[in-house]
Amino acid sequence: MSQSSQIFPWQRALWQGLIQRLHEDRLPHALLLSGPQGTGKESLARLFARAVLCENSGNNSLPRDDLPCGTCRSCLLDQAGSHPDHHWVGLLDSKKIIGVDQIREIGTSLSMKAHYSGYKVVVITPAEQMNLQAANSLLKTLEEPPSRSLLILVASHMTALPATLRSRCQRITCALPPQDAAVSWLEAQLTPGHDAGLLLALAGGAPRVALQMAQEGRVSQRLEVLDGLERLLRNQESAVTLAASWLKLELKEALYWMHSGVIDMIRLKSAAHPPRLVNPDMRERLQAIAAQMELKTLYYQLDKIGEASRLAMGQSNAQMLLEDVLIRWNERCSGRM
Ligand SMILES: [Zn+2]
Structure with a gap:
């Protein structure tokens, strides 16, 4: 899996809210990050998973910027993509669906004891591309969630996700950023010669889609x-x-x-x-x-x-x-x- 993870400027308030829940030990079993494509939901999910697993999370003696420390054993493993308690379920190769085998596999992993911090985190993205069997299998896990487990579903098309799944997750909406904020972020990422305003308009206001459009021509x-x-x-x-x-x-x-x-x-x-x-x-x-x-x-x-x-x-x-x-x-x- 790709390791890029960052908090985009427009996600700060969402991030603070998530971190506060983590520090107060108020995390639900399942979160649903929804919102238009290109707002950075996957990146947010990836970094939050890392924060949940970080051995220094909530350690008030550390200088706190509320980001995972980046130096503990958990953070290092996670940055290398090999944390045994962080499962990333996405589309395999050229497949267009997330299949039932992938979901069954995480069901089994979640039922076992965590290797490190006590939490096990699963990110499923794009969750709306689970087929019916996979969604039904996930529903069983959501009905009887293993303790100290966190499922993060990431979805850009909410209506394609079964209502039975949606209703069992706490929903967090990742909205499009204000235009000014998006344009200045985009300008900082682009090489000169690009029209950040036009790209953003073409991407329907989603800055990461705009950036990708520019990069892919x-x-x-x-x-x-x-x-x-x-x-x-x-x-x-x-x-x-x-x-x-x-x-x-x-x-x-x-x-x-x-x-x-x-x-x-x-x-x-x-x-x-x-x-x-x-x-x-x-x-x-x-x-x-x-x-x-x-x-x-x-x-x-x-x-x-x-x-x-x-x-x-x-x-x-x-x-x-x-x-x-x-x-x-x-x-x-x-x-x-
Ligand atoms: Zn750490």
Whole structure:
């Protein structure tokens, strides 16, 4: 597992709240860190797990900045990714689901005695990608939680997580940071030449998504999607060939940019001067497409793209999914439905 862990400036209050519970011995058996993607939930979970296991946690004689000490045996093992009481359950290789075997394994580990501080911590992320069997298996653990155990579920799509699981966790919401704070953090991370404000807008306000976009050069793919939609509208390209060409971008990527464009078209259609656009630099082109569509059609498209994005998390055929969205797009645009 990756070892990067830090408290982002916008998480300080959440962090203090968590540490206070730890010091007062008021930790529940299960926490659910929820909130939009890109707010640093996994990093928070990783560092909090380390703090729970740190042998100097709550030791008032130490200079206290409320972070794990970084020097005790537990911290050193955890930094090396080999703490025997810290289990990290994530997606394996290219799999899109967390399977029941992974959850059963942690159930067994939790039922055994802790190796060190007395706590055993399990982080499950992205928790909403557990399949039904895995979720049911976790439910059994949550119904009879072993003592001195802490489960931290991390989820960006709360509604995809079964209500029976949600109701058994104490929920902590990791909200998007205020824009100013996010832009200054982003500017400090980026090399010169990037537009931090635009990146943040494109990432829906999530600073870590914005940073990743810049690092992976994903912004150029946005233009490819918009160009494609325009060609489709002008009947210069078919949905089938467009879907095939977009597969090089990855399905999620194409759907992400399409979704962001439709959100903006809805905003532009609903207000003459919408206060915020995801793609502020594309206003005119998006307005031109929106002018050819009815508002209810745009909402319909948004639903279809959302549906395809959910299916894309499973094992669906990417080409078929994209074709389906694009065919509907063209039919609706041309008023043929
Ligand atoms: Zn420590």
